[in-house]
Structure formats: C-alpha cells, structure tokens
Amino acid sequence: MAWAGKILRVNLTDGTVKSEALNMQWARDYIGSRGLGSKYLVEEVDAKVDPLSPENKIIWATGPLTGTMASTGGRYTVITKSPLTGAIACSNSGGYWGAELKMAGWDMIIFEGKSPKPVYLYVNDDVAELRDAAHLWGKSVFQTEEIIKKTHQDPLMRISSIGKAGENQVLFAAVVNDLHRAAGRSGVGAVAGSKNLKAIAVRGTKGVGNIRDPKAFMQVTFEKKKILAENAVTGQGLPAYGTQVLMNVINEVGALPTRNHRDVQFEGAKDISAEAMKTPRKTDGKTHLVTNQACFGCTIACGRISKIDETHFTVVNKPEYWGASGGLEYEAAWALGAANGVNDLECLQYVNVLCNEEGIDPISFGATVGAVMELYELGVLTKEQIGIEAPFGSAKALAFLAEETVNGRGFGKEIGQGAKRLTAKYGRPELAMHSKGQEFPAYDGRAIQGIGLAYATSNRGGCHLRGYTIASEVLGIPVKTDPTESEGKPELVKAFQDATAAFDSSGLCIFTSFAWSLPDLAPQLAAACDDGYTTEELAKIGERIWNMERDFNNRAGFTAKDDTLPKRLLEEACKTGPSKGKVNELAKMLPKYYEVRGWNPDGTLKPETRARLGL
Amino acid sequence: MQKVLHIDAGKCTGCLQCEMACSYENYQVFAPSKSRIKVFDFHATGKKVPYTCTQCDEAWCLHACPVEAITVDKATGAKVVSEATCVGCKVCTIACPFGTVNYVQETGKVQKCDLCGGEPACTEACPTGAITYIDANWTGLGRMAEWANKLGNQPVAN
Numbered sequence: 001m002a003w004a005g006k007i008l009r010v011n012l013t014d015g016t017v018k019s020e021a022l023n024m025q026w027a028r029d030y031i032g033s034r035g036l037g038s039k040y041l042v043e044e045v046d047a048k049v050d051p052l053s054p055e056n057k058i059i060w061a062t063g064p065l066t067g068t069m070a071s072t073g074g075r076y077t078v079i080t081k082s083p084l085t086g087a088i089a090c091s092n093s094g095g096y097w098g099a100e101l102k103m104a105g106w107d108m109i110i111f112e113g114k115s116p117k118p119v120y121l122y123v124n125d126d127v128a129e130l131r132d133a134a135h136l137w138g139k140s141v142f143q144t145e146e147i148i149k150k151t152h153q154d155p156l157m158r159i160s161s162i163g164k165a166g167e168n169q170v171l172f173a174a175v176v177n178d179l180h181r182a183a184g185r186s187g188v189g190a191v192a193g194s195k196n197l198k199a200i201a202v203r204g205t206k207g208v209g210n211i212r213d214p215k216a217f218m219q220v221t222f223e224k225k226k227i228l229a230e231n232a233v234t235g236q237g238l239p240a241y242g243t244q245v246l247m248n249v250i251n252e253v254g255a256l257p258t259r260n261h262r263d264v265q266f267e268g269a270k271d272i273s274a275e276a277m278k279t280p281r282k283t284d285g286k287t288h289l290v291t292n293q294a295c296f297g298c299t300i301a302c303g304r305i306s307k308i309d310e311t312h313f314t315v316v317n318k319p320e321y322w323g324a325s326g327g328l329e330y331e332a333a334w335a336l337g338a339a340n341g342v343n344d345l346e347c348l349q350y351v352n353v354l355c356n357e358e359g360i361d362p363i364s365f366g367a368t369v370g371a372v373m374e375l376y377e378l379g380v381l382t383k384e385q386i387g388i389e390a391p392f393g394s395a396k397a398l399a400f401l402a403e404e405t406v407n408g409r410g411f412g413k414e415i416g417q418g419a420k421r422l423t424a425k426y427g428r429p430e431l432a433m434h435s436k437g438q439e440f441p442a443y444d445g446r447a448i449q450g451i452g453l454a455y456a457t458s459n460r461g462g463c464h465l466r467g468y469t470i471a472s473e474v475l476g477i478p479v480k481t482d483p484t485e486s487e488g489k490p491e492l493v494k495a496f497q498d499a500t501a502a503f504d505s506s507g508l509c510i511f512t513s514f515a516w517s518l519p520d521l522a523p524q525l526a527a528a529c530d531d532g533y534t535t536e537e538l539a540k541i542g543e544r545i546w547n548m549e550r551d552f553n554n555r556a557g558f559t560a561k562d563d564t565l566p567k568r569l570l571e572e573a574c575k576t577g578p579s580k581g582k583v584n585e586l587a588k589m590l591p592k593y594y595e596v597r598g599w600n601p602d603g604t605l606k607p608e609t610r611a612r613l614g615l
Numbered sequence: 616m617q618k619v620l621h622i623d624a625g626k627c628t629g630c631l632q633c634e635m636a637c638s639y640e641n642y643q644v645f646a647p648s649k650s651r652i653k654v655f656d657f658h659a660t661g662k663k664v665p666y667t668c669t670q671c672d673e674a675w676c677l678h679a680c681p682v683e684a685i686t687v688d689k690a691t692g693a694k695v696v697s698e699a700t701c702v703g704c705k706v707c708t709i710a711c712p713f714g715t716v717n718y719v720q721e722t723g724k725v726q727k728c729d730l731c732g733g734e735p736a737c738t739e740a741c742p743t744g745a746i747t748y749i750d751a752n753w754t755g756l757g758r759m760a761e762w763a764n765k766l767g768n769q770p771v772a773n
C-alpha cells in the first residue's frame with residue numbers, strides 16, 4: 001500500500017499508451033523510485049543497448065512515500081541507460097511533479113521505442129495520451145511549461161520536460177520540472193530527446209489515500225518532522241543557507257576542487273558562498289538571495305531563489321533574466337565557479353539559470369569547461385577554436401560557453417560531449433576529472449579518501465549522491481571519521497551506498513539523512529506500506545539495489561578497471577590545506593571494498609552474494 | 616475568545632504540507648487538489664502566498680445562499696457549509712469576493728474552510744509558522760512586538 005498499484009507503459013514507436021498493474025512483488029523487494037524503476041529497467045533492457053537508440057527505455061518513477069505528508073515526499077527519479085557513461089542512470093528530482101504523478105494514480109511511466117515526431121505525454125488522472133509537440137520543439141523548459149499550461153487552460157498542471165539541450169542530445173542534458181528542479185545527471189534528458197519526447201504534463205486530483213495504517217503514519221511522520229526541525233543541519237543550516245552552507249566549510253578542509261582539480265582551495269570561495277548570497281551588493285544594495293523554497297512536502301526547504309543584478313554584463317538588456325529564479329545550490333556554484341576559478345557570483349547564477357532553462361547538468365557542464373580552460377592554458381586549444389579567450393577565472397568565457405552549449409552552437413557542441421570525450425579528442429584524456437565518464441562533483445577525492453572511493457565505485461560514475469561520506473568525513477554524521485585516513489573507508493562507503501539506495505527508493509529526499517538514518521525511515525515506510533520494512537530489511541534492500549545496478553553495469557561491459565580515478569587524484573598530491581601531500585589511496589581501499597561487497601577480484605558478484613540478496 | 620487563521624506569507628516556503636493536511640482532514644487523502652487553502656507561487660518574485668477564507672463577519676456567501684446552507688459555527692465563528700442542505704447552485708462562489716468558497720464536481724456541493732471545528736489542520740502541519748491560529752483581536756500583536764523591538768528595545772547610546 002501507498003503505491004498507486006498502476007503504471008503507464010508508453011510505446012513511442014506505435015504511439016500507444018497502456019495501463020498496467022504494478023508488479024507488487026518487485027515493489028515489495030525494491031520499494032519504489034530508484035530501486036523499483038531500476039528493477040524494471042534491468043529486466044526489460046539489454047545492458048549492451050545503445051543508450052540513444054530506440055531499444056533503450058526511460059522511466060519516470062515515484063516512490064511509495066511520494067505524495068504523502070512524510071517530510072520531503074515529493075521526489076521522483078528518471079531511470080535509463082546513460083549516454084554519458086554507458087552505465088545505469090538514475091537521476092532524482094524534487095519540486096512538485098513527482099507528487100502530481102502519484103496523485104493522478106500512477107507509480108511510474110515507462111517509455112519505450114522512439115516517436116516518429118516530437119510528442120508530449122498528457123496525463124489527467126486516468127486519461128493519458130500522447131500529443132503532438134511540433135510547436136514545443138526548439139522551445140526552452142520555461143517556455144514549454146508556459147505553453148502547455150496555456151494549451152490546457154490549467155495553471156495547476158505540473159510539467160517535466162527537456163529543453164533544447166535534450167533535443168540536441170547534449171550528453172549531460174537534464175530533465176527539468178517546475179522550472180528549476182532537475183533530474184540533472186547522466187544525460188537522462190538526451191535519452192528523452194533521442195526518443196522525440198519533449199515533456200510529460202500531469203494533473204492529478206485523486207490524491208494518495210491508501211496508507212496502510214493512517215493513524216500510525218500521521219503520528220510517525222509528525223515525530224520525524226520534529227527531528228528534522230530540531231537538527232542543526234536540516235533545521236537551521238539548510239533552510240538559512242541552502243546546500244551552499246558547504247562552500248566555506250569544504251574550502252577550509254582543503255577539499256574544494258579548483259581549476260580542474262589543480263588546486264584544492266579556491267581563493268574566491270567566499271565570493272561565491274552562501275554568505276556572499278546574503279550580502280547586499282555594491283551595485284544596487286540588494287542581496288542576491290531572495291528567499292528559500294521547499295519542494296513538495298518538504299519541511300527543510302533548502303532551495304534557493306535568487307535575482308541576478310540587472311546591471312551585470314550577462315543580463316544587461318535581457319529583462320527575461322531579471323526575475324527571481326532557482327539557485328545557486330552548492331554543486332552548481334562549485335562547478336561553475338571554483339572548478340573554473342570564476343568568482344563572479346552573478347555570472348554563476350546567470351549560467352545556472354541557462355542550465356535550467358535549456359536543461360543541462362551544471363556539474364558536468366562546469367567541470368567540462370574546467371577541462372577546456374586547462375587545455376587553453378596549456379596551449380592545446382586556441383582562442384580561435386573555442387571562440388573566446390578562455391583562461392581560468394574568465395567569467396566572460398564561462399557565460400559565452402554556456403550560451404554556446406545550451407544552444408548547440410560552435411565549440412558548445414564539443415563541450416556537450418562531456419569532459420571525457422572532449423579531452424580524448426585533443427589527446428589529453430588524463431585531464432578529464434571523471435569516473436566512468438561522469439564528471440566529479442564538488443569534493444576532492446584526495447583530501448577526502450572515502451569520497452574518492454565512492455566516486456570510483458559509483459554505479460552512475462562520478463557522483464557524491466551515491467554515497468555521501470562527506471557527512472561522516474567532514475560533518476561528523478552519524479560519527480566523525482578522519483577524511484585523510486583510508487582505513488575503514490570501504491566499510492563506510494558501502495554503508496552509505498546501501499542506505500542511500502533505500503532512501504532514494506522511498507520517494508523521500510536524501511537530505512533528510514543529515515538528521516535521519518534507516519531507523520527513522522523504516523517506521524514511516526512500515527506505516528505507509530508494509531510492516532516488513534524494518535531497519536534491517538531496508539539495509540538489505542539497499543544492498544540489493546546497489547548490486548542489481550552493479551550487475552547491470554557489469555553486463556554493459558564495465559569491469560574492475562573502470563572502478564578508478566584520474567591520474568591527477570592518484571598521483572598529484574594536494575598542494576595546500578590540511579591534506580597537503582595527500583593523494584587518493586584507491587589501491588589500498590578497492591580490494592577491501594570488493595571483499596565487503598562480496599564481489600570477486602574482477603568486480604563481479606559472487607554467487608553467494610547473489611543468493612543472499614535474492615538476485 | 617474567538618480565534619482566526621493568521622497568514623504570514625513571508626514565512627511560507629511552498630511546501631504544501633498545509634494543503635495535504637487540509638485534504639487529509641476532510642477527505643482522508645493527501646490531495647492538494649481537494650484543499651481549501653491554496654498556496655500561490657509567484658515565480659518572478661519568489662513569493663509564496665497561502666490563501667484561504669478569512670471568515671468575514673458579514674459573509675457574502677452566507678447571505679447569498681438561497682437555501683441557508685451556510686451557517687455560523689457559534690464556537691469558532693467559522694462560516695460552515697452544510698453538505699446536506701447545499702444544492703450546488705454555486706451562488707456563494709459568485710458572491711464571495713475572494714474566491715475562497717468553491718464547487719466540488721465529485722460531490723455536487725461547495726466547500727470552504729470551516730476552521731476544522733476549532734483545530735485547523737493546516738496550522739498544525741505548517742513547519743514555518745506561516746499559518747497560525749490566534750486571538751482574533753490581536754492578529755497584529757506579533758508585528759507590533761517586532762516594531763516595538765526595533766524602535767524601542769535598542770541599547771541606549773552613551
């Protein structure tokens with residue numbers, strides 16, 4: 001229960017839309033959202049499939065707690081095989097769209113095949129139809145939302161869509177909903193684009209009502225919200241400063257990758273920090289930050305809404321960018337800022353808005369620009385090739401390259417291939433800061449050992465959200481571990497990866513785990529769904545999901561060799577900060593990690609591991 | 616003492632816990648589409664504004680209703696719709712200047728905020744204090760205190 005019990009299957013090739021019963025055994029074993037959507041994907045899609053071919057499928061999935069009063073119950077995930085990495089992709093988004101789908105009575109939507117012409121899916125409770133999207137093709141996410149709402153004369157509709165970048169199959173194109181919430185990573189938007197799928201517009205009026213034990217559910221979700229409110233991170237830090245609360249903290253511990261990971265501390269960090277967002281500007285006396293914003297059902301409200309300085313060079317004479325818009329979050333501020341040595345806050349927000357507007361992942365984009373700037377400084381790329389002088393620190397180059405990339409013009413087309421392909425093309429593959437083809441986020445794997453291992457072993461390539469050991473290694477949640485120490489990290493990474501998989505599958509936001517752990521999640525899922533969801537059971541399900549994803553990647557052709565980090569992280573030591581002299585000790589950690597995972601030395605699952613997890 | 620819903624839009628984050636609490640209280644489902652309080656998200660300014668019935672003393676809806684389906688709850692002062700009496704003519708929805716009484720297709724009746732009989736579910740659910748249920752005579756007390764603090768409670772300059 002708490003599942004809607006129904007899924008939509010859309011065959012884009014034939015233009016058919018069918019309702020199907022949810023596989024309740026899978027729901028029980030994989031919960032929902034990330035786990036359940038991935039189960040459908042691995043059962044239905046050949047791991048070797050070309051991600052941008054009609055044979056790949058793409059799934060929008062909610063969790064059983066999506067659309068309920070459990071705090072943060074607004075999440076959904078987009079699952080497919082990634083064109084950026086070739087591995088399984090699973091990108092999570094907040095906003096309001098996920099809850100709307102659930103309230104229309106659907107747990108997930110599976111898209112297969114490829115439409116002969118641009119279409120969008122219209123869902124209004126039981127009604128689900130493909131509609132022509134010729135008039136939407138070439139439009140931004142912002143325009144798409146507006147036009148669809150006008151067409152249906154329904155301002156309450158929620159829309160999940162791609163912008164021009166997804167249409168152009170930028171390999172890190174995102175799916176964006178509610179203007180500025182994104183299933184951002186791994187290029188899920190490019191897969192939608194390859195299928196001529198522009199958007200999913202949903203209106204759900206049924207609501208979510210089939211809670212197993214409503215009284216117990218209301219009671220336990222109320223108690224758990226109190227924990228969030230009383231916790232220093234979820235009750236104070238995140239609502240007041242957003243994820244940007246981390247900028248100065250991570251810089252101080254010497255783990256803020258700077259200028260394509262040449263450095264681990266950024267002298268301009270304070271200029272692009274949460275504090276800077278709240279400081280009145282010299283030009284107009286206003287603060288960059290306007291307010292915070294919650295996703296559906298969220299009692300934390302980490303989201304940032306900001307306004308760009310109207311006199312800033314990026315938006316002069318462009319009033320369409322003068323209104324309030326989403327950002328900056330820490331990852332975007334880092335990737336657009338520190339990763340390129342740019343300390344111009346207004347420029348970062350302008351680029352961030354472009355990322356939302358046309359649907360690209362600011363992390364992969366920013367990190368790829370970092371590689372381009374390094375290639376420029378090394379003389380490998382010239383001004384003529386790039387279209388602008390692009391030294392580290394150039395806000396002008398950053399803004400220019402963002403415009404080129406989202407519009408599919410000039411050198412932007414090469415940036416749209418991501419750092420791995422771009423650096424390889426110019427003969428310097430070692431300068432791409434990625435694992436499995438996906439660019440790293442905002443923490444340095446040399447200064448923080450565990451996160452380096454988490455990057456190397458992440459099932460979707462370089463990513464902090466697959467095992468956020470920063471919580472332990474920097475913030476001391478749930479216990480403090482020494483970031484410079486590699487001992488004990490394989491166990492820590494595994495525990496974080498498994499617990500995260502369970503959180504991600506529930507329909508709730510992973511940020512709750514700053515205050516909650518599995519014993520807080522379990523009773524909420526138990527009251528809503530099935531009293532078999534104990535803490536132990538959730539840990540096991542999390543491990544099952546992790547291994548299922550891994551197994552898919554193995555079948556896709558990934559081996560132990562791919563569980564690695566760029567040479568820079570393994571051989572070039574941190575130049576400053578508390579971890580000065582450190583590299584990532586991956587070789588020490590990886591064998592132990594395989595052992596605690598129950599994997600063979602070649603990175604495949606041992607038969608007994610499969611048996612234990614029911615795979 | 617009569618109490619009223621007091622809304623401080625500046626505190627609202629747009630989480631919609633209030634809308635879910637409202638629909639759950641009245642229909643046992645989490646469904647903002649059935650909520651009697653609505654939160655409006657003005658993107659260009661970043662403002663989120665919760666809006667619902669203010670329980671007018673001389674209520675347009677009550678006076679407009681031809682079958683007297685809307686009456687005053689003596690205990691709370693709420694204008695309450697009797698579903699049994701309401702004929703779904705929608706005259707009250709035309710009469711209300713604020714749009715806070717609305718027709719429900721599924722039941723063929725109208726619905727509006729009834730203050731949950733004196734324990735409004737939205738106030739309990741709101742995590743930010745954007746909706747409170749307070750003394751009707753003193754909704755300005757909080758703001759007065761803020762200004763009093765600002766103007767009169769400063770350290771004396773030497």
Ligand code: SF4
Nearest residue numbers: 668671674675676711
């Ligand atoms: S519905 Fe309108 S007229 Fe009636 S009490 Fe509420 S605000 Fe007043």
Ligand code: SF4
Nearest residue numbers: 627628630631633741
């Ligand atoms: S519960 Fe409170 S903060 Fe959340 S939307 Fe409603 S009024 Fe705003």
